[in-house]
Amino acid sequence: MKMTFRWYGKDSDPVSLQMIKQIPGMSGIMGFLDYKPAGEVWTEDEIKDYIDGVHAAGLECEVIESVNVHEDIKMGLPSREKYIENYITTIRNLAKYGVKVIVYNFMPVFDWLRTDLARVIEEDGSNSLYYDEEEIKGMTPVDIVKKTIEDCNGFSLPGWEPERLAELETTLKHYENLTADDLRVNYKYFLDKIIPVCEEVGIRMACHPDDPAWPIFGLPRIAHSIEDFDKIVALHDSPANAFCLCSGSLGSNPANDIPEAVRHFGKMDRIACAHVRNVKYLGERRFREAAHLSSTGDLDLYEIMKAIDETCPDIYVRPDHGRMIWGETGRPGYGLYDRALGATYINGLWEAIQKNK
Numbered sequence: 001m002k003m004t005f006r007w008y009g010k011d012s013d014p015v016s017l018q019m020i021k022q023i024p025g026m027s028g029i030m031g032f033l034d035y036k037p038a039g040e041v042w043t044e045d046e047i048k049d050y051i052d053g054v055h056a057a058g059l060e061c062e063v064i065e066s067v068n069v070h071e072d073i074k075m076g077l078p079s080r081e082k083y084i085e086n087y088i089t090t091i092r093n094l095a096k097y098g099v100k101v102i103v104y105n106f107m108p109v110f111d112w113l114r115t116d117l118a119r120v121i122e123e124d125g126s127n128s129l130y131y132d133e134e135e136i137k138g139m140t141p142v143d144i145v146k147k148t149i150e151d152c153n154g155f156s157l158p159g160w161e162p163e164r165l166a167e168l169e170t171t172l173k174h175y176e177n178l179t180a181d182d183l184r185v186n187y188k189y190f191l192d193k194i195i196p197v198c199e200e201v202g203i204r205m206a207c208h209p210d211d212p213a214w215p216i217f218g219l220p221r222i223a224h225s226i227e228d229f230d231k232i233v234a235l236h237d238s239p240a241n242a243f244c245l246c247s248g249s250l251g252s253n254p255a256n257d258i259p260e261a262v263r264h265f266g267k268m269d270r271i272a273c274a275h276v277r278n279v280k281y282l283g284e285r286r287f288r289e290a291a292h293l294s295s296t297g298d299l300d301l302y303e304i305m306k307a308i309d310e311t312c313p314d315i316y317v318r319p320d321h322g323r324m325i326w327g328e329t330g331r332p333g334y335g336l337y338d339r340a341l342g343a344t345y346i347n348g349l350w351e352a353i354q355k356n357k
């Protein structure tokens, strides 16, 4: 396992590389260029500037997150050709600077969805991301996008770029006639074009699960269960067509057994990296995010790490979505303190698993 930490870049992350370096056991970051709109080429200069900065801080940058797939690719529009070409150029450019894994998703419109970005946790006064399906029922997609942008403390949130709001209604209309099977056909078209390039340059694509792990607003969503990922794996048979095991996203649905999912896809060599975090179920399709410690939520982080050790021990792992604690303010889900605690806890589980062999 290589322990990593998400970092948004020096101009938009209040957490510095030096702070990340000071967390025990950090090998590197999962990098992110938050100013790049979906569909644009990530140029060599931009990548070099970002990765040189990471290396100068004594950290690696072998995973890049959120090279977003343009909506036209997902919708299968003729304009997808140019966006796929751009995507391929970005893959080649990232490979030149030592990137091994690209995390992405194939979710229509909404990258992830919450109804509150700072729900206070009564027991201790901290706050975390929160989701309640009942609250969604009274909202339109445009309402939820506006609310999410307003609530994010002025920070950019991946998947919620304000410029997307303008096109939202047109995009939603396009999806009205697209079924989950249609979306998979478009997905296969994309994978068939990019995976041979990934094999050539030594990059693995890691598909991130739907978050939350069920359909929303009637949109086709195809990545929220073991069965869904079996279908994705079958779209293009290659270890480069892999999966980012996000325990909190898949685990938002109690029907998904996360250690089982790790073992299933780990044995197949289809897990390239993992986001490890915990969730607390509060009712039917209602949850909040919890501290990483197993006893504070409903996922068993020890079992998850054990499954990683048994079936895919060499993957990249990072803590995910911390609570806001100790008065910290910042990008919802991406404060320093609780994620640092999470990393230390996961490292502790890992050390115990290794020593118990």
Ligand SMILES: [Mn+2]
Pocket: 208, 246, 249, 275, 320
């Ligand atoms: Mn995740």
